[in-house]
Amino acid sequence: xxxxxxxxxxxxxxxxxxxxxxxxxxxxxxxxxxxxxxxxxxxxxxxxxxxxxxxxxxxxxxxxxxxxxxxxxxxxxxxxxxxxxxxxxxxxxxxxxxxxxxxxxxxxxxxxxxxxxxxxxxxxxxxxxxxxxxxxxxxxxxxxxxxxxxxxxxxxxxxxxxxxxxxxxxxxxxxxxxxxxxxxxxxxxxxxxxxxxxxxxxxxxx
Numbered sequence: 001x002x003x004x005x006x007x008x009x010x011x012x013x014x015x016x017x018x019x020x021x022x023x024x025x026x027x028x029x030x031x032x033x034x035x036x037x038x039x040x041x042x043x044x045x046x047x048x049x050x051x052x053x054x055x056x057x058x059x060x061x062x063x064x065x066x067x068x069x070x071x072x073x074x075x076x077x078x079x080x081x082x083x084x085x086x087x088x089x090x091x092x093x094x095x096x097x098x099x100x101x102x103x104x105x106x107x108x109x110x111x112x113x114x115x116x117x118x119x120x121x122x123x124x125x126x127x128x129x130x131x132x133x134x135x136x137x138x139x140x141x142x143x144x145x146x147x148x149x150x151x152x153x154x155x156x157x158x159x160x161x162x163x164x165x166x167x168x169x170x171x172x173x174x175x176x177x178x179x180x181x182x183x184x185x186x187x188x189x190x191x192x193x194x195x196x197x198x199x200x201x202x203x204x205x206x
Contacts, residue, residue: 030149032163038155039145043109043135046122051133056107063161071103072164072185074178075155077143079111080120082151084170089128091175091201095182096132098195102186106132111143111151156181175202 032038040059048054061070076092078085089108096106108130110121118136125134137143146155154174156165165181167174179198183190194202 029147031147031153031166031168032155034163034166037160037162038157039142040161041142041145043137043142045133045135046110046118047125047130047134050125050131052131053133056133056135058107058157059161061105062157062159066159069159070105071159071187072105072182073157074104074106074182075146075157076106076108077111077137077146077148077151077153078108078121079151080117080124081112085152086124088152088175089124089130091198092132093128093130094195094197094201095179096130098198099182099186099188100132102188104182104186108132108134109137109142110134111137111140111148113138113140154178156185158185 038058040057040063042055042057044055045051045053058073058075059065060067061073074092074095076085076088078089080086092106092108096104100106108125110118112118112121118138121134121136124130140148146153150168152167152170154165154167155163156178158164164185165177167177171177175198179194179202180190182188183192
């Protein structure tokens with residue numbers, strides 16, 4: 001009797017192992033790494049009048065085909081139940097005012113799912129005079145692509161569409177870290193004085 005080859009079975013087992021390992025790796029990933037290219041996305045703005053746009057389309061600002069290229073795009077994922085996220089909004093509003101004409105774009109992405117919470121996010125933006133896009137990711141499609149598992153989560157995306165900095169969770173020095181990274185991307189002096197409008201919000205007056 002001719003012996004049946006076991007090679008197809010071995011190949012199938014090996015492929016299954018690689019597939020399982022790849023799935024496990026993706027499941028445990030909690031952020032993009034520095035140097036990784038991010039996914040483009042399009043989300044509707046909650047503050048179109050203030051932001052001057054009804055939609056945020058990331059690939060309009062970074063990457064090879066950017067129509068309005070920016071030197072850096074700061075993406076902040078937040079939710080209305082995240083107290084540190086809400087505390088940082090006034091700082092981000094002033095940061096944008098200070099550097100928007102020098103090549104910076106900021107976008108806040110709320111992952112709130114309920115209408116009442118999305119409305120609170122809109123109200124917070126109005127309260128703090130936010131003029132950058134605040135967009136809604138109600139179904140968390142973008143959040144999943146960006147591996148959001150903990151808030152706050154901040155990505156600084158460079159002009160080429162790759163991650164220049166990522167910060168997951170809250171720390172007292174995050175405002176200083178953001179300012180330094182943004183200045184570096186915009187070609188601003190790193191040791192220059194901190195504008196008063198920003199300083200009063202950094203470390204929440206500490």
